[in-house]
Amino acid sequence: MKQExxxxDKKIISSLKAAQMEAPTRIQQAVLERLEEHKDENLLAASxxxxxxxxxxxxxxxxxxxxxxxxxxxxILPTRELALQTVEVFKTTIKNILPKPKRGLHAVAVVGGLFVEKQLRLLSKHPHIVVATPGRLNQLLQENEMMRAQIENTKTLVLDEADRLFEHRCFPDLKPVCKALPSxxxxxxFSATLHMRDGNKNTVSFLWNLKNVxxxxxxxxxxxxxxxxxGNITHLVAITKHEHKSAALLFFISQKHGRKLVFTNSIGTAKRLxxxxxxxxxxxxxxxxxxxxxxxxxxxxxLREREDISVVCTDLAARGLDIKDIVAVVNYHCPATARxxxxxxxxxxxxxxCGTVLDILSGEETxxxxxxxxxxxxxAEQLSLPAMETAAGIAALSENIAEREEHARDELAEMKLSDLRRLLEKNKNRLHKTLSSFVLKRETQDTPAVAGVERNSSEKTLAALQKLKDDSKAFEKRQNDKARTGPGH
Structure with a gap:
């Protein structure tokens, strides 16, 4: 039977069909059918x-x-990325069904990492929809009456990726928000990972928290x-030495056209790789x-603008990020759990x-x-690496990558120092002027002894900043000398 x-509302249906969504997915139809019969019912949906x-x-x-x-x-969603994605879905759909929306029929994001003042201005327009993360939502709840009024007037609450919201990182901020909601x-x-039929302990804990709150x-x-x-994923595995992982990764992604996700277990590895x-x-x-x-x-x-690109990431991108048409996922480090x-x-x-998953394993991960x-x-099938069938081939490619990784580490360090140097240069005159003005002001107000202490402190601050700048220049000179002499000199 065809799903409908x-x-x-017909305007929403037309908007969805114009976006090539001719019929609802299973979870969409199940939710719509239930709410058609029980308009105000509380739902817990897993898909x-x-x-x-x-x-x-x-x-x-x-x-x-x-x-x-x-x-x-x-x-409410557990991360900024998910919240910003979701608010865009609301905005796009509203724009398609109401090209000139009525006053207040807007969706706004309340998330960390963005200016509070701008978010408060958006809230002052009394939007019908707020999409938020627990941390910023709780912060504004404690500090701002307008946010409290918005929460107290809520008629529908959505908890998406709910199992994560009830974990220890999010729950302390979520709990006071829930208490401020109307009865x-x-x-x-909604969640992807409840697996309620399995009766596992994570599900039991989550359901207990939900009912308790x-x-x-x-x-x-x-x-x-x-x-x-x-079921439409091809699973591959490459077992190699730790120092040869990068070689296996390079071979695979260079053969695979399209968007790829490469997962590592640390930020440092993600940056260098x-x-x-x-x-x-x-x-x-x-x-x-x-x-x-x-x-x-x-x-x-x-990455959304480019069709052939590799995204090297930590598990930040593992939950809910809307990156379309991922052709392959590579586990550069083996995840710790099946979840x-x-x-x-x-x-x-x-x-x-269809998609492909490659797990690149060193011995201790097997x-x-x-x-x-x-x-x-x-x-999983063993990945065939025809260009690296011999130890010599693997070693040669790995050494090439190791050399580039070393260069990348140096470049990252140099970039940080260069950014700092530019910042110091930009602000040095202003800082010197501010400190000098401060010392002169204190000299007119304080005893000579106090003023002398202030001047000495200011001079030490400027001297420390100058030393930092000199150190960064020295580092750059060493890097240039190293580049000129090259290996073996």
Whole structure:
């Protein structure tokens, strides 16, 4: 039987079909059918990554807003990237159904890493939809009455990636927000990883927390398969020495056209590997959890614009990031658990497409990998590396990459010092003027002894800054000398 957008306004349906979404996905249809029969019911929905969960709550919320202009919604997600993605889905859909939206029919993001003042200005327009992360939401709740009023007026609450929201990192910020919510509201909870039929301890803990916080019952829609990955994925494995991992990675990504995700277990490795691959002629970007928000967004824009690129990342990108058409996922480091493995490989083979997963293992990782494969019922084929069948071939390529990695490390250090030097140069005159003015002011107000101490402190500060600048120049000179002499001199 053909799936249909049951109970959805015609303007929304037209918008979805114009975006090539002719019919709802399973999770979307299940949610829409239930809400058509039980409009205000609380739902707990579980469905695999890439199944269309975001639109499963965007559609009913917008449908409700077209019926009732006083309706308001708050969607909470565990990371900035997920929240910003989600607010864009709301905005795009609103724009398509209402080219000139009525006053207030807007979605705004309340997330960390962006200016508080701008977010407060957006909140002052009384938006119908707020998409937020727990940390910034709780911060504004404690500091701003406008945010408190917005939360207290919420009529639909969405908790997306809910299992993560109830983990120790997010829950301390989520709990006071939940307490500030009105008693009469609808709650829609979504996750990819509950696996409620399995009765595992993570699910039990999550359900207990959910019931404890909200003291209400939820209708469960469980479309999550047992602990498995998509069936349309080709699994490959390359077992090699730790120092040969980069060689195997380079060979694989150079043969695979399209967008690839390469997962590492540390930020340092992600940075160095990304730079090294770039120096070897590969198109790469690096994503990790300590990037400035504006830099992270710029990188995401870059990779979405390019069809053949490798994204070297930590597990930041493993949950929910909307990077379309990922043809392959590479585990440069083996994940510690089957759950992490599922989230990583769930980035490929989405919406019926095929994908490839390569696990590059050193000897100490094989035991963990075998346990994961057994738990998930996966059988991986050995990756054939024709260009590196001999030890000499592997060693030669690995040495080449190691040399580039060393150069990348030096370049990263030089970049940091160069940035600092430019900053010092830019602000030195202003700093000197400020410090001098401060000393003169204190000389007119304080005793000569106090003023002398202030002048001495200021001079020491300037001397320290100058030394830092000189050190960075010395480092640059050493690097230039090294480059001129070359190896063996």
């Amino acid at each position: 957008y049951i109970g959805v 695999k990554t890439g199944s269309g969960k975001t639109l499963a709550y965007v559609i009913p919320i917008l449908n409700r807003l077209l019926e009732d202009e006083t309706h308001t919604a708050l969607a 009469q509201l609808q709650i829609l909870v 909200f003291s209400r019952e939820f209708h469960v829609i469980d479309l999550s398969p047992p602990n498995t990955v998509a 990304s730079r090294a691959l770039s120096l070897l002629g590969q198109s790469t970007v690096c994503l990790h959890g300590k990037m400035l928000q504006k830099n992270r967004l710029a990188k995401l824009d870059e 992490t493995y599922i989230h990583r490989v769930g980035r490929t083979a989405r919406a019926g497409a 035991e963990t990998h075998e346990k994961i494969q057994k738990e998930l019922s996966i059988t």
